[in-house]
Amino acid sequence: MKLNEISLALLENFALCDHCLGRQFALLGYGFTNQERGYSIKLLLLLEGNRLILNDSYELGTELIKLVALNGLSESAYKVLKSLGQDLERTPTKCYICNGVFEYVDELANKVVEKISQYEYKTFLLGIKIPPEVEEREDELRAQFDIKWSESIKNEFSREIGKKVTEITGKTVQHVKSDVIAIINVFTKQITVKASPIFISGHYKKLVRGIPQHRWVCNKCVGIGCADCGWTGKKYSESIEELITGEIKRMFEGTDAKLHSAGREDVDVRVLGSGRPFIVEVKNPKKRNMDLESLKTEINKGAKDKIEIFNLGFSLKERVQAMKEKKQTKIYRGLVEFENPVSDEQLLEIEKALENKIIYQQSPSRFSRQRSPKNRKKYLYGIEFKRLNPNLVEMLVRCQGGLYIKELVDGDDGKTTPSLAELINTSAKCIELDIMDISMEVA
Ligand SMILES: [Zn+2]
Numbered sequence: 219m220k221l222n223e224i225s226l227a228l229l230e231n232f233a234l235c236d237h238c239l240g241r242q243f244a245l246l247g248y249g250f251t252n253q254e255r256g257y258s259i260k261l262l263l264l265l266e267g268n269r270l271i272l273n274d275s276y277e278l279g280t281e282l283i284k285l286v287a288l289n290g291l292s293e294s295a296y297k298v299l300k301s302l303g304q305d306l307e308r309t310p311t312k313c314y315i316c317n318g319v320f321e322y323v324d325e326l327a328n329k330v331v332e333k334i335s336q337y338e339y340k341t342f343l344l345g346i347k348i349p350p351e352v353e354e355r356e357d358e359l360r361a362q363f364d365i366k367w368s369e370s371i372k373n374e375f376s377r378e379i380g381k382k383v384t385e386i387t388g389k390t391v392q393h394v395k396s397d398v399i400a401i402i403n404v405f406t407k408q409i410t411v412k413a414s415p416i417f418i419s420g421h422y423k424k425l426v427r428g429i430p431q432h433r434w435v436c437n438k439c440v441g442i443g444c445a446d447c448g449w450t451g452k453k454y455s456e457s458i459e460e461l462i463t464g465e466i467k468r469m470f471e472g473t474d475a476k477l478h479s480a481g482r483e484d485v486d487v488r489v490l491g492s493g494r495p496f497i498v499e500v501k502n503p504k505k506r507n508m509d510l511e512s513l514k515t516e517i518n519k520g521a522k523d524k525i526e527i528f529n530l531g532f533s534l535k536e537r538v539q540a541m542k543e544k545k546q547t548k549i550y551r552g553l554v555e556f557e558n559p560v561s562d563e564q565l566l567e568i569e570k571a572l573e574n575k576i577i578y579q580q581s582p583s584r585f586s587r588q589r590s591p592k593n594r595k596k597y598l599y600g601i602e603f604k605r606l607n608p609n610l611v612e613m614l615v616r617c618q619g620g621l622y623i624k625e626l627v628d629g630d631d632g633k634t635t636p637s638l639a640e641l642i643n644t645s646a647k648c649i650e651l652d653i654m655d656i657s658m659e660v661a
């Protein structure tokens with residue numbers, strides 16, 4: 219079938235607006251809108267109808283013009299009919315596929331602009347929602363007339379609304395990683411806007427003991443609030459996550475902020491030296507541009523010497539997983555108390571025995587028994603002691619990240635081997651621990 223024959227057959231069976239007729243031929247021609255395609259086809263049919271009438275095919279010609287009149291090209295078609303002495307009843311028809319919603323493209327675009335203007339953004343993306351029966355109607359029509367050059371109605375809506383939004387705002391559509399996404403239900407005119415998350419990387423030092431990394435729910439009330447936790451629902455009044463993310467969430471005007479970090483330390487362990495790498499994810503932020511220097515100053519001021527953050531920078535979602543998976547080398551400083559006095563020879567013996575050794579560890583007993591026990595092997599590169607008194611020594615340990623240091627000292631009833639306690643056959647306890655350096659191992 220020729221294109222004009224298909225078009226005629228389509229219009230004989232269905233009322234179609236210019237958009238929905240033109241969309242059936244969307245892949246033909248270049249640089250036109252579907253509306254222009256649909257309009258041009260109808261115009262051609264009108265001219266053909268007029269030609270037929272003047273060529274003595276009066277009936278055929280009038281039928282054609284009436285058809286066009288019912289499908290939108292009404293003013294011109296009615297005038298032609300009138301000049302022939304025919305007064306066609308003007309019954310407005312609604313488009314079989316879209317029910318006329320393409321008329322609302324401008325209105326929808328203005329609404330989108332109004333909604334996304336609450337956000338800072340350079341790029342946007344539009345998502346279109348359409349009732350499934352609309353697409354089904356169009357699919358059936360295409361199958362019936364064997365149409366192979368069309369595009370989806372969602373495509374057309376998102377492109378046409380997108381063009382208007384760009385015209386008004388000067389911002390561009392970006393399909394991957396756009397700053398904001400607007401989901402438009404073109405039939406109900408509902409629009410929801412969401413901003414892509416922002417990622418801020420940095421390092422934190424934990425300068426005092428007794429702060430968990432993440433919010434720690436009260437064991438007694440499981441977060442509801444009880445007398446024991448002062449009705450906070452928390453075992454510890456604050457966490458590193460809260461100290462860092464509170465201000466970030468406020469400044470970026472996000473709905474939530476989450477701390478991702480390269481490992482975690484026990485509540486009673488400080489993190490000093492070069493600090494621990496982290497990335498904060500801010501969800502649905504209204505602001506995207508920020509002076510990170512002053513943000514850092516604000517956070518450090520608010521944290522009042524409990525933590526200190528530095529090296530802030532903008533990051534990416536992909537870097538979160540990469541940061542978590544990277545192997546680390548750590549340096550710890552700890553205080554070890556032995557049950558009996560230890561000699562310098564014994565300390566030297568341990569230093570030699572543990573140099574470049576693999577430490578075998580089962581899951582520490584202090585962890586919840588519900589956790590399934592795991593065995594791990596971690597390298598200890600070196601350990602050095604400094605005596606403080608007959609049974610108290612300071613140690614520096616350089617090892618692979620993930621080695622349990624408290625268990626390396628006390629042996630955890632044989633679950634960690636070798637251990638300090640095991641090597642000199644006296645019980646030992648790690649009474650203080652700090653992380654002095656975390657460096658990423660080069661893969
Ligand atoms: Zn339509």
Ligand SMILES: [Zn+2]
Nearest residue numbers: 436439444447
């Ligand atoms: Zn409680």
